[in-house]
Amino acid sequence: MQSQIVSFILVFIVLAVVFSSFVTVKQGTIAVITVFGKYRRILTPGLNFKIPVIEAIHSKISIQNRSVELEFQAVTFDQANVYFKAMLLFSVLDQNEETIKNVAFKFVDERNLMQALIRTVEGSIRAFVATKRQSEVLILRREIVEHVKEQLDNILETWGYHLQDLQLNDITFDDVIMKSMSQVVASNNLKAAAENEGQALLITKTKAAEAEGNAIKISAEAERQASQLRGQGVALFRQEVAKGMSAAAKEMEQAHMDTSVILFTMWTESIKHFAENSDGNVIFLDGSTDSMQQTMKQLMSLNVMQQVDKGKK
Structure with missing residues (x-):
């Protein structure tokens, strides 16, 4: 009886060891294997074998895209507070063994990684905004993103990560600054409207003057042609008078008058x-x-x- 129990226990242990030797790694994930705490190798997605008891799974690294929402404040060169809402998209750089080792062992845990990543992005944006005036920040979205990516690419590569995208979803200022900016925009619009109205009035006056000048030219030309025609008419009248007088004189001479x-x-x-x-x-x-x-x-x-x-x- 006791021998049967012992045999059952041994069989159970053997089965447990055998089943624990097979590890399933999900798609989009890479498992890191250590031996007594030291890095040994990585396991790719699918069914894998590991040495029971000796090899252990240290961590499972996701190689899928990951995102995080950011909300932070920065100060411009002219001491204006700027509030950012951003979305950070990042992922593991590649599936190479060295890259996976960096991801697995650079930070104590996931919390420390996220804290370092967020603080690094915020610090880069704050450093850039500190050199700009508040009136420039709103039109520099793309420049801010390019600056952050340029600053972070090398740092994140040493961690085994890659910054894929940074979206600045919202950029706002204090209420007083937002109100003053609205007033500036409104005054600029009024100025532009006044300039447009002045240009329209100038064009109207110019066209009216041109039309009046053309009318004067046409009238003068018409008067010149009329005078010419009147002169021609007078000349023709005189010619006809002369002809009539000549004819009358001939008749009177013939009549001895x-x-x-x-x-x-x-x-x-x-x-x-x-x-x-x-x-x-x-x-x-x-x-x-x-x-x-x-x-x-x-x-x-x-x-x-x-x-x-x-x-x-």
């Missing part, structure tokens, strides 16, 4: 035209005999000159 009658008739017609179309009520004429003779001589002289010119042609 004095051509001076034509000039006298034109003179009397002119007086009649003045009387009909003048705005005044009185026409002053020199009706003396001497003046009449002088006028007739002038008209006859004009008639002779016209006949001479016609003979030359």
Whole structure:
């Protein structure tokens, strides 16, 4: 009976040892094996074998992406408080044995790793923001991220990690600063609106002046053309008058009549035209005999000159 019990115990121990020799490592995880506390090797995902009792699993390292939320404060060069809300995305650098050793043994535990990582990121951002003015911080998101990655890549590689992304989800200031910034934006908008209105008014005035100038040019050109046409009309009228007088003079010569009658008739017609179309009520004429003779001589002289010119042609 006792021998059966002992045999059962031995079988149980053997089975326990055999089953404990097989280790299952989940996908995305690497197990670190130590022998009496000293690093020995790593186990990849799947079913693995380890020496019972002698080899022990020190830790299991996740090689998947991990994220952590950050909230912290920084001070700008001009002593303004800036509040950040960020998301940090990191992962194990690679699956090489040396990298896994660094991840497993650089820090006492996961808590110390996260504390060091968060403080390092916050310190890098604070150092960068301390060199900038509060008015510059909002437009320097990308520069802040690039600065942090540049500063942390080498440090995190010695720990066996890689910073994949840093997202600054929110950047805020104290209420007083936020209010003053809003006022600055509002005043800039008003200034821009006033400048736009001034430009629009300037354009309107310029276009109106151009239109007025073009109208004056068009009017002047039209008046010039009208004057030219009026002159041409007067010239044509005079030519027709001259033709009519010449024809009348020929007929009177053929009838053996004095051509001076034509000039006298034109003179009397002119007086009649003045009387009909003048705005005044009185026409002053020199009706003396001497003046009449002088006028007739002038008209006859004009008639002779016209006949001479016609003979030359």
